[in-house]
Amino acid sequence: MKTDITLTINGDAVREAVEPRTSLADLLRDNLQLTGTHLGCEMGACGACLVMLDGAPVHACLVLAVQASGHKVETIEGLNERGLIKDLQEKFHDRNALQCGFCTNGMLMSAQALLLDNPTPSRPEIREALSGNYCRCTGYEAIVDAISATAKMRSGQAGEAS
Amino acid sequence: MIPSKNHIGQSHRRKNAFRHLAGRGRFVTDLALPRMVHAAFVRSPMAKGNIVELDVSEAAAASGVVRVFTAETLNHTCVPWTGTLDHFAGMQSGAQNMLASNEVLWVGHPVVMILAHSRAEAEDACELVMLDIEDEDAVVDGDAALVKGTPLAAEGINSNMCFQTVLETPDLDDAFTRSAHVVEGKFTFGRHTAVTLEPRAIIADFDPSTGQLDVHHGTQTPYQFQDVYARHFGLSEGRVRVIAPDIGGSFGMKLHVYHEEMAAVAASLMLGRPVRFVADRLESFVSDIHARDHRVTARMALDAEGGILAMDVDDMTQIGAFSSYPRTSVAEGNQVIRLMGAPYQMPDYRGRLSVVFQNKVQTSQYRAVGHPIACAVTEALVDRAAELLDLDPFEIRRRNLLADDAYPHISATGYQFEKLSHQASLEKLHQMIGYEALRAEQIALRKQGIYRGIGIAPFVEITNPGAAFYGIGGARISAQDGAVIRLTPAGDVHCAISVTEQGQGTETIIAQIVADQLGVTPDQVKVTTGDTDNTPSGGATWACRGAGIGGETALRAGRKLQAQILTLAGEILQADPMHLALASGAVVDKTTGQERITLAEIGRIATYRPDTLPKGSDNSLTAAQHFAPSGYPFDFTNGIQASHVEVDIETGVTRLLKHWVVEDCGRIINPLLVDEQIRGGVVQGLGPAFFEECLYDDMGQMTNASLVDYLVPMAGEMPDIEIAHIETPTLDTILGAKGVGEAGTAAAGAAAMNAVNDALRPLGARISQTPMTPLRILTALGHV
Numbered sequence: 001m002k003t004d005i006t007l008t009i010n011g012d013a014v015r016e017a018v019e020p021r022t023s024l025a026d027l028l029r030d031n032l033q034l035t036g037t038h039l040g041c042e043m044g045a046c047g048a049c050l051v052m053l054d055g056a057p058v059h060a061c062l063v064l065a066v067q068a069s070g071h072k073v074e075t076i077e078g079l080n081e082r083g084l085i086k087d088l089q090e091k092f093h094d095r096n097a098l099q100c101g102f103c104t105n106g107m108l109m110s111a112q113a114l115l116l117d118n119p120t121p122s123r124p125e126i127r128e129a130l131s132g133n134y135c136r137c138t139g140y141e142a143i144v145d146a147i148s149a150t151a152k153m154r155s156g157q158a159g160e161a162s
Numbered sequence: 163m164i165p166s167k168n169h170i171g172q173s174h175r176r177k178n179a180f181r182h183l184a185g186r187g188r189f190v191t192d193l194a195l196p197r198m199v200h201a202a203f204v205r206s207p208m209a210k211g212n213i214v215e216l217d218v219s220e221a222a223a224a225s226g227v228v229r230v231f232t233a234e235t236l237n238h239t240c241v242p243w244t245g246t247l248d249h250f251a252g253m254q255s256g257a258q259n260m261l262a263s264n265e266v267l268w269v270g271h272p273v274v275m276i277l278a279h280s281r282a283e284a285e286d287a288c289e290l291v292m293l294d295i296e297d298e299d300a301v302v303d304g305d306a307a308l309v310k311g312t313p314l315a316a317e318g319i320n321s322n323m324c325f326q327t328v329l330e331t332p333d334l335d336d337a338f339t340r341s342a343h344v345v346e347g348k349f350t351f352g353r354h355t356a357v358t359l360e361p362r363a364i365i366a367d368f369d370p371s372t373g374q375l376d377v378h379h380g381t382q383t384p385y386q387f388q389d390v391y392a393r394h395f396g397l398s399e400g401r402v403r404v405i406a407p408d409i410g411g412s413f414g415m416k417l418h419v420y421h422e423e424m425a426a427v428a429a430s431l432m433l434g435r436p437v438r439f440v441a442d443r444l445e446s447f448v449s450d451i452h453a454r455d456h457r458v459t460a461r462m463a464l465d466a467e468g469g470i471l472a473m474d475v476d477d478m479t480q481i482g483a484f485s486s487y488p489r490t491s492v493a494e495g496n497q498v499i500r501l502m503g504a505p506y507q508m509p510d511y512r513g514r515l516s517v518v519f520q521n522k523v524q525t526s527q528y529r530a531v532g533h534p535i536a537c538a539v540t541e542a543l544v545d546r547a548a549e550l551l552d553l554d555p556f557e558i559r560r561r562n563l564l565a566d567d568a569y570p571h572i573s574a575t576g577y578q579f580e581k582l583s584h585q586a587s588l589e590k591l592h593q594m595i596g597y598e599a600l601r602a603e604q605i606a607l608r609k610q611g612i613y614r615g616i617g618i619a620p621f622v623e624i625t626n627p628g629a630a631f632y633g634i635g636g637a638r639i640s641a642q643d644g645a646v647i648r649l650t651p652a653g654d655v656h657c658a659i660s661v662t663e664q665g666q667g668t669e670t671i672i673a674q675i676v677a678d679q680l681g682v683t684p685d686q687v688k689v690t691t692g693d694t695d696n697t698p699s700g701g702a703t704w705a706c707r708g709a710g711i712g713g714e715t716a717l718r719a720g721r722k723l724q725a726q727i728l729t730l731a732g733e734i735l736q737a738d739p740m741h742l743a744l745a746s747g748a749v750v751d752k753t754t755g756q757e758r759i760t761l762a763e764i765g766r767i768a769t770y771r772p773d774t775l776p777k778g779s780d781n782s783l784t785a786a787q788h789f790a791p792s793g794y795p796f797d798f799t800n801g802i803q804a805s806h807v808e809v810d811i812e813t814g815v816t817r818l819l820k821h822w823v824v825e826d827c828g829r830i831i832n833p834l835l836v837d838e839q840i841r842g843g844v845v846q847g848l849g850p851a852f853f854e855e856c857l858y859d860d861m862g863q864m865t866n867a868s869l870v871d872y873l874v875p876m877a878g879e880m881p882d883i884e885i886a887h888i889e890t891p892t893l894d895t896i897l898g899a900k901g902v903g904e905a906g907t908a909a910a911g912a913a914a915m916n917a918v919n920d921a922l923r924p925l926g927a928r929i930s931q932t933p934m935t936p937l938r939i940l941t942a943l944g945h946v
Contacts (some may be wrong), residue, residue, distance in 0.1 A: 035192035036185020041443040045869040076185030089183040099665030101182025102410030130877035139841030140877040
């Protein structure tokens with residue numbers, strides 16, 4: 001028994017028929033081939049599947065697709081194409097804040113959400129904000145450095161503009 | 163003048179990082195092929211038992227189900243595999259096949275494979291399988307496994323001892339007799355597992371119309387699996403292609419043969435359509451290899467001045483129900499007993515190894531095989547000796563570490579060291595951490611009831627393994643690597659190489675090395691990895707061989723192509739190739755640096771107008787090179803780590819304040835990537851030191867098999883990690899690079915344990931079990 005849902009994904013209106021048990025992550029990955037959202041644990045512990053739901057990061061593995069009906073979803077593909085996180089991406093690249101790349105989507109989501117909420121986070125605050133993002137490769141320090149550098153750049157630019 | 167070729171040694175960023183940052187990674191889990199079916203497995207819910215009834219008829223009739231396989235219908239397609247190697251004399255292990263036929267040997271042992279149009283439907287059908295298993299006593303504990311009368315952990319073995327060996331110098335007993343001091347200890351190192359963020363993933367795709375098997379496989383060793391699939395399924399190797407694109411972490415876990423991957427291949431061969439298996443996290447915990455699980459008893463003999471005379475070590479390692487294939491589950495313990503005392507001028511040694519079967523998932527090679535155990539035991543004993551003799555931890559190591567001019571050196575365990583830098587590393591660390599100030603702070607804080615500790619741990623790391631590792635034991639695991647480099651008609655460079663990329667930056671360092679040989683920039687070098695049809699055969703990336711062996715292969719291939727290009731240019735320019743060189747994308751005059759002809763023009767002439775070349779000219783713009791190490795059996799690296807911790811003696815919770823590493827990996831190709839490899843490695847060493855443990859109950863049930871219950875290091879718990887380098891290139895290769903991937907993991911736990919014990923010392927407490935959980939620390943303090 002499938003249910004029709006309509007939602008906005010990366011700015012596009014999407015209409016899909018899904019089983020009630022389909023997770024938002026499976027909808028994105030399997031139905032829409034938006035494979036930048038990764039699945040590491042499917043129980044909300046690793047953070048690889050984070051997407052923005054109405055602007056706030058949520059675990060796409062814990063949200064049912066039907067629950068997202070009527071809402072706005074933004075994935076890594078959307079943030080990338082809209083150029084919203086270009087500075088974060090560049091700092092991650094400069095600092096080699098990724099190795100295998102599997103956690104990177106979730107890290108960028110958490111980082112973006114943090115910086116919108118707290119534009120000048122301390123290093124402990126950044127580490128705290130990443131408490132739900134598991135990375136096996138980097139040791140985290142490079143990720144903290146990249147987010148810290150982005151925060152400094154963003155707040156510096158904001159200062160110049162004002 | 164010719165611009166210097168200096169990309170080797172520079173912190174170039176990774177080009178392939180752009181794809182990941184844009185959400186455009188190409189992981190096996192992202193791939194969907196036409197006609198693809200999804201696999202799920204019914205697994206044993208108990209650690210040991212006999213299958214007395216199995217009924218899959220209801221599952222076979224379920225919605226979306228394409229096929230249901232049991233041992234009876236699947237196993238006959240595959241030659242069973244046995245995880246033994248000839249050079250481990252006397253080792254035994256039962257033969258394995260894809261699905262359990264009579265006995266189940268651990269919780270998670272696959273019994274039934276169900277293929278359906280979706281994974282969800284396959285899982286639904288798993289619920290409909292009627293599986294009746296008659297419970298048997300499981301062998302859970304390693305010591306108990308060796309008691310006479312204990313049941314066997316598996317069929318096909320004659321005792322629960324998989325392998326035993328003793329390594330001994332003739333004067334060992336004498337050394338203990340004449341020693342002034344002996345320190346000793348018993349240590350327990352828990353089981354943990356790799357927890358790669360992307361679980362194991364495979365899509366096997368057999369096309370009956372061509373006889374071609376394509377396997378998209380999240381593995382670090384594609385050639386090994388090309389060979390395994392060909393041999394075990396009776397296929398010609400040329401018709402087996404293994405494609406390993408982006409891999410979401412591997413760390414040694416993704417180079418072992420697993421039942422589910424073999425079953426996916428078998429099913430695809432039978433169905434003639436793509437079969438996908440992706441482990442979910444719960445499955446990963448009960449089917450990925452686990453690591454470590456050692457109990458060690460050790461003692462160290464010292465002279466009156468604190469000079470280390472000898473170590474006597476007994477390591478019992480518990481490996482699960484069978485030895486893994488094709489590298490065995492013995493390599494870990496073998497390295498434990500051979501790495502003991504490795505950094506020290508220690509003349510005598512005895513190491514006993516007992517490798518024991520039990521009814522758990524198998525343990526096998528995981529990052530820094532054996533190193534953390536040997537390092538933790540050695541360094542704990544050195545610290546105990548320092549305490550006994552009232553020596554500073556730095557001072558006792560100054561007295562005992564191999565002198566920097568003492569090379570070449572052969573260790574008491576038989577390892578040959580070309581050249582290491584222990585003493586220089588020790589002094590560098592001493593300065594780097596501001597040791598005197600840290601000690602002063604420690605003493606001052608104790609008066610306020612704050613207990614901090616400083617722990618240090620020198621280490622030796624095995625890198626660049628040659629054929630001695632597996633080849634001599636009969637395993638078909640390549641000890642060499644290969645590269646094919648070509649100049650394209652437009653003057654670009656392409657390098658296909660057998661070493662693989664899992665995020666270490668292999669492709670980037672290979673581009674740097676090739677660029678320097680051909681006078682181009684790394685951006686102009688496209689590197690292809692991870693495809694057995696499109697790269698030459700080789701061992702790929704494991705045991706720290708990517709830079710040292712793969713890099714040397716690329717360098718030699720690059721030089722070969724350089725010579726070909728210069729010869730051709732000489733013919734085009736009517737010049738002596740000896741007077742030409744490559745720089746800035748062109749052939750230049752070697753003396754003046756003046757451009758003579760661009761690489762693009764060479765490519766154009768050789769490709770489109772070979773008729774204009776002198777008669778008999780060789781217009782080849784492709785060079786192939788294979789390389790295997792032939793000097794020292796391994797290129798050992800060395801370094802030292804320090805850990806600074808604070809232990810809350812009321813709660814037993816440890817806070818990691820800072821970690822430092824001094825590392826000597828020989829020639830550094832890319833400092834940015836090397837440092838992040840080390841940091842990641844350190845955290846993989848700190849994880850099992852404080853958090854990670856696969857917990858089992860008395861019945862052999864794993865009780866924390868989820869990412870909610872199994873603790874992994876997260877950003878908030880990890881310290882900043884400061885890194886310094888010393889460079890002692892190996893003279894065995896032109897490049898001079900050694901490995902670095904295991905260095906961080908090798909000694910982090912040892913430094914951490916010494917730091918915790920340093921913090922606990924004024925309280926008369928000591929811990930010698932990892933992970934060092936709050937409960938264990940409170941127990942050591944006598945609070946519980």
